[in-house]
Amino acid sequence: MGNPTSKIESTEYSNRSAVMVKDFYMGRTEVTVQQWMVFMKETDMEHPLGLPSWGWNANDPIAGISWRDAVEYCEWLSKNTGHHYRLPTEEEWEWAARGGKMSKGYKYSGSNNPNTVAWYEDNSDNRLHACGSKEPNELGLYDMSGNVAEFCSSYYKEWTGGGNPPSYHARLVRGGCYDDSPDDLLYFRWLQNPGNRNIEGEKLPYNIGFRVVRN
Numbered sequence: 001m002g003n004p005t006s007k008i009e010s011t012e013y014s015n016r017s018a019v020m021v022k023d024f025y026m027g028r029t030e031v032t033v034q035q036w037m038v039f040m041k042e043t044d045m046e047h048p049l050g051l052p053s054w055g056w057n058a059n060d061p062i063a064g065i066s067w068r069d070a071v072e073y074c075e076w077l078s079k080n081t082g083h084h085y086r087l088p089t090e091e092e093w094e095w096a097a098r099g100g101k102m103s104k105g106y107k108y109s110g111s112n113n114p115n116t117v118a119w120y121e122d123n124s125d126n127r128l129h130a131c132g133s134k135e136p137n138e139l140g141l142y143d144m145s146g147n148v149a150e151f152c153s154s155y156y157k158e159w160t161g162g163g164n165p166p167s168y169h170a171r172l173v174r175g176g177c178y179d180d181s182p183d184d185l186l187y188f189r190w191l192q193n194p195g196n197r198n199i200e201g202e203k204l205p206y207n208i209g210f211r212v213v214r215n
Contacts, residue, residue, distance in 0.1 A: 001094050019091045026088065026096050027211040029131035029142045030061035030150065031073065039073050042080075052127070052206045059130040061148045061209040067171045067194040070151045070210040077212065088213045090154035090189075093174045097145070097186060099138035107186070109144035109175075110137030114182045118146030124178035128206060145185035148209035149177045156191035168193055177207035
């Protein structure tokens with residue numbers, strides 16, 4: 001894990017490290033607006049931020065939600081399918097984004113040219129786009145660079161206060177989004193408090209989504 005060529009910043013890996021992950025299934029795309037609408041209808045949930053200025057399209061990635069909202073979706077999906085769905089760990093997310101065993105060592109997820117695989121500040125018109133409208137990476141996964149960043153189940157930092165981490169302990173957001181620069185599309189790490197629906201700092205409210213994984 002980690003980017004050996006990046007500048008050392010507090011939100012990025014400063015060193016590479018080796019990790020091991022077990023086999024898992026991962027959604028080819030982020031959870032879409034259409035999929036989220038089914039969840040909202042069956043659970044009587046309302047989208048917390050309403051419509052963005054450009055409106056929703058059915059195949060757009062759902063965004064403007066909190067980490068806890070995403071976990072509730074996974075729990076609902078698990079109950080309705082009989083399979084255990086969850087958010088990926090950070091290690092799983094990066095392994096998949098880099099192409100897993102099929103990796104060709106690209107700078108971005110699936111290419112050295114961000115325009116072929118990512119929606120980002122130079123081509124997005126400052127908005128998100130339909131899932132899967134760019135090329136996939138080596139594993140057939142779409143939008144692992146750009147469009148919306150994605151929630152992970154992992155904590156942003158290890159809890160050192162004793163006992164279990166508190167419910168508000170920050171969780172990780174990985175990957176870049178539609179208003180990010182090319183440097184932030186794969187290795188960048190963000191933090192988000194679980195109940196917050198806006199990213200910490202000056203990010204936009206519709207720039208974080210998620211995809212599901214299954215053991």
